[in-house]
Amino acid sequence: MxxxxxxxxxxxxxxxxxxxxxxxxxxxxxxxxxxxxxxxxxxxxxxxxxxxxxxxxxxxxxxxxxxxxxxxxxxxxxxxxxxxxxxxxxxxxxxxxxxxxxxxxxxxxxxxxxxxxxxxxxxxxxxxxxxxxxxxxxxxxxxxxxxxxxxxxxxxxxxxxxxxxxxxxxxxxxxxxxxxxxxxxxxxxxxxxxxxxxxxxxxxxxxxxxxxxxxxxxxxxxxxxxxxxxYKAPEPETIALPVSSATLQSITGVADADFMTAIKMVDVTIQYEGKYILQHIDWQVNRGERWSVSGANGAGKSTLLSLITGDNPQAYANEIYLFDRRRGSGESIWDIKKKTGYVSPEMHLYFDYTATCFQAIASGLFDTIGLFRILTAEQEALVYQWISLMQLDAKTHHGLSRLSAGEQRLALLARALIKHPALLILDEPCQGLDAAHTQLFRQLVDAICAHSPTTLVYVSHYRSEIPACVDKFLHLEKGKATITA
Structure with a gap:
C-alpha cells in the first residue's frame, strides 16, 4: 500500500x-x-x-x-x-x-x-x-x-x-x-x-x-x-450584470465633475534617500478620459497613484494639479477624496476587518475606513443596490474577516463606486477575483464609463483585465513614463 x-x-x-x-x-x-x-x-x-x-x-x-x-x-x-x-x-x-x-x-x-x-x-x-x-x-x-x-x-x-x-x-x-x-x-x-x-x-x-x-x-x-x-480547466462562467441599464445609470451617475483636467503632472520627480522612484513625469488626464497605467513591480505605479489620491506628502514639492487646482494651494485632502473613488491591494491590506460587508461599502459615502454615521433611507437603499450588484446579498452583515479574499475585494470595489466619483482609480481591482467575477467587473466599469463622463485610471498586470473603454496608456519603467494616447 x-x-x-x-x-x-x-x-x-x-x-x-x-x-x-x-x-x-x-x-x-x-x-x-x-x-x-x-x-x-x-x-x-x-x-x-x-x-x-x-x-x-x-x-x-x-x-x-x-x-x-x-x-x-x-x-x-x-x-x-x-x-x-x-x-x-x-x-x-x-x-x-x-x-x-x-x-x-x-x-x-x-x-x-x-x-x-x-x-x-x-x-x-x-x-x-x-x-x-x-x-x-x-x-x-x-x-x-x-x-x-x-x-x-x-x-x-x-x-x-x-x-x-x-x-x-x-x-x-x-x-x-x-x-x-x-x-x-x-x-x-x-x-x-x-x-x-x-x-x-x-x-x-x-x-x-x-x-x-x-x-x-x-x-x-x-x-x-x-x-x-x-486536469481540464473549466470554461469560465459568464455572469451578466444583474441590473437593467436604466437602474445601473441611476446608481452610477457622476457627481462633482466641475473641472476640465483631472490630473496634471509637470516634470514630477520623487526620490527617497537618493533613490529615484519617479523621474521627470509629464502627464495630463482630462475629464472623461480612460487611462491604463502599467509597469513591472517596483516601477513606481503605487507612488504615482499616491500623488493623485493625496496620500504622498512629496506631492507638495512637485507641480501637480488635481481637478484644475494645484496641490498645496489651500485644498484639503478631503476635497480630493470627495471626488475620487479608489481601491488598491494596499487599501485592502490596511482596511478595518471588524467592519461588516454593509458597513465597508457604506463607508465609501464618507471616505472613512469604517461607518461612523447613521445613513438616510436613500443612502441605505443605495448600499443594498451595490451589495446586490456585486452578488454579496448572502454576506451583507458578515464581518469582512468571514468573507473570502475575492468577496472582500468586491465589497471594497463597491465602496469605491458608491459615491459616484468623478475620478475612479482602480489599482489591480481584480486581484483575488475568479474569472467570472473579473469579467463581471470589466462589464461594470465599461457600463459606468458608457453612461457617464467618469474619468478612469486603471492599473493591471494583465492586459486581458483592462476594460474595453480604456484607450490611453501610460507605461512606467524604472520610474520613467512612456505615454500612448
Whole structure:
C-alpha cells in the first residue's frame, strides 16, 4: 500500500451557522504536489487555515509526520497578504505610512524581520534560502516599502525557515508581474525537490510545472481530484450584470465633475534617500478620459497613484494639479477624496476587518475606513443596490474577516463606486477575483464609463483585465513614463 503523507476524511468546517467545507476527502502521498482551484468563496482559504490549525472541524486529518493533535505545527501557510508589526510592536498600519520617511524608519527591515526566524541550528539553511529567493539585496529595506514581488519572496523565506513538511501558498501569484510570476514558478520548482510538499491555492491558468495533482472546490464541496496531466480547466462562467441599464445609470451617475483636467503632472520627480522612484513625469488626464497605467513591480505605479489620491506628502514639492487646482494651494485632502473613488491591494491590506460587508461599502459615502454615521433611507437603499450588484446579498452583515479574499475585494470595489466619483482609480481591482467575477467587473466599469463622463485610471498586470473603454496608456519603467494616447 502506498504511503500517505496527509489524509482528510469527511472534514467539515462551519463558521457560525454557515458550512464552509462539506465532507472533504483528500489524500496526498509523498512526492506529490497539489493545487486547489475554485471560484471566489468556494472555501479554498478556509481549507488552508484548517490544515494550519486555525479552524475547528469535524472529521479526521491524519499525517505521517505528526500526531493528530500537533500535525498543524508542521504545516505553514503563506498568506495572500503579508501583515507585520513595526518596531513598537504595532500592526495597525495605515496606507499613507509607506510614503512617509519617518514612518518607514519605524518599520523593521527585512534583516530584522528574518532575525526572528534564524537560529544557530538553521543558519546554514537560512543562507541557502535567502540566496535562492534573492533576498540578500533587500536586507536593509523597510518592510512597508517592499514591492509585491519582494514581499512574496520574503514571505516564502520566513515560511521555509520554519521547516514545514507541508507548505501551503494562498494565491501566491496575485499581484506579481509577468517576470515575477515566472521567477516564482522557478523557485517553487526548486522547493519541490527539497522534500517539502507544496499545496498551492491558485487559478487554473497559474499551475506551476511542479504540480502533480489538482483538486477543485465548489461551494465547499470537493468536486474532483485528479493528476495534473488529466486536469481540464473549466470554461469560465459568464455572469451578466444583474441590473437593467436604466437602474445601473441611476446608481452610477457622476457627481462633482466641475473641472476640465483631472490630473496634471509637470516634470514630477520623487526620490527617497537618493533613490529615484519617479523621474521627470509629464502627464495630463482630462475629464472623461480612460487611462491604463502599467509597469513591472517596483516601477513606481503605487507612488504615482499616491500623488493623485493625496496620500504622498512629496506631492507638495512637485507641480501637480488635481481637478484644475494645484496641490498645496489651500485644498484639503478631503476635497480630493470627495471626488475620487479608489481601491488598491494596499487599501485592502490596511482596511478595518471588524467592519461588516454593509458597513465597508457604506463607508465609501464618507471616505472613512469604517461607518461612523447613521445613513438616510436613500443612502441605505443605495448600499443594498451595490451589495446586490456585486452578488454579496448572502454576506451583507458578515464581518469582512468571514468573507473570502475575492468577496472582500468586491465589497471594497463597491465602496469605491458608491459615491459616484468623478475620478475612479482602480489599482489591480481584480486581484483575488475568479474569472467570472473579473469579467463581471470589466462589464461594470465599461457600463459606468458608457453612461457617464467618469474619468478612469486603471492599473493591471494583465492586459486581458483592462476594460474595453480604456484607450490611453501610460507605461512606467524604472520610474520613467512612456505615454500612448
Amino acid at each position: 502506498q504511503e500517505i503523507l496527509l489524509q482528510l476524511e469527511q472534514v467539515t468546517v462551519k463558521l457560525g451557522a454557515q458550512k464552509i467545507l462539506d465532507n472533504i476527502d483528500l489524500t496526498i502521498h509523498p512526492g506529490e504536489h497539489w493545487a486547489v482551484t475554485g471560484q471566489s468563496g468556494s472555501g479554498k482559504t478556509v481549507l488552508a487555515h484548517t490544515l494550519a490549525g486555525r479552524h475547528f472541524f469535524s472529521g479526521h486529518i491524519h499525517t505521517s509526520f505528526d500526531a493528530p493533535e500537533t500535525f498543524h505545527h508542521s504545516i505553514v501557510v503563506v498568506e495572500q497578504q503579508h501583515r507585520f508589526k513595526d518596531l513598537t510592536n504595532r500592526s495597525d498600519f495605515y496606507y499613507q505610512q509607506r510614503f512617509n520617511s519617518f514612518d518607514a524608519e519605524q518599520t523593521a527591515t527585512v534583516a530584522q524581520e528574518l532575525s526572528n526566524y534564524i537560529t544557530p541550528a538553521n543558519e546554514a539553511a537560512a543562507a541557502q534560502w535567502i540566496s535562492l529567493l534573492q533576498i540578500n539585496s533587500l536586507m536593509e529595506e523597510p518592510l512597508i516599502q517592499l514591492s509585491n514581488g519582494e514581499n512574496k519572496r520574503l514571505q516564502l523565506t520566513i515560511a521555509l525557515l520554519q521547516e514545514p513538511r507541508l507548505l501551503v501558498l494562498d494565491n501566491p501569484f496575485v499581484g506579481l508581474d509577468v517576470d515575477g510570476r515566472q521567477i516564482l514558478h522557478q523557485i517553487l520548482g526548486k522547493i519541490s525537490t527539497t522534500g517539502i510538499t507544496l499545496l498551492l491555492i491558485t487559478t487554473p491558468d497559474q499551475l506551476s510545472p511542479c504540480i502533480t495533482h489538482v483538486a477543485t472546490l465548489e461551494k465547499g464541496v470537493l468536486m474532483n481530484a485528479v493528476p495534473a496531466a488529466q
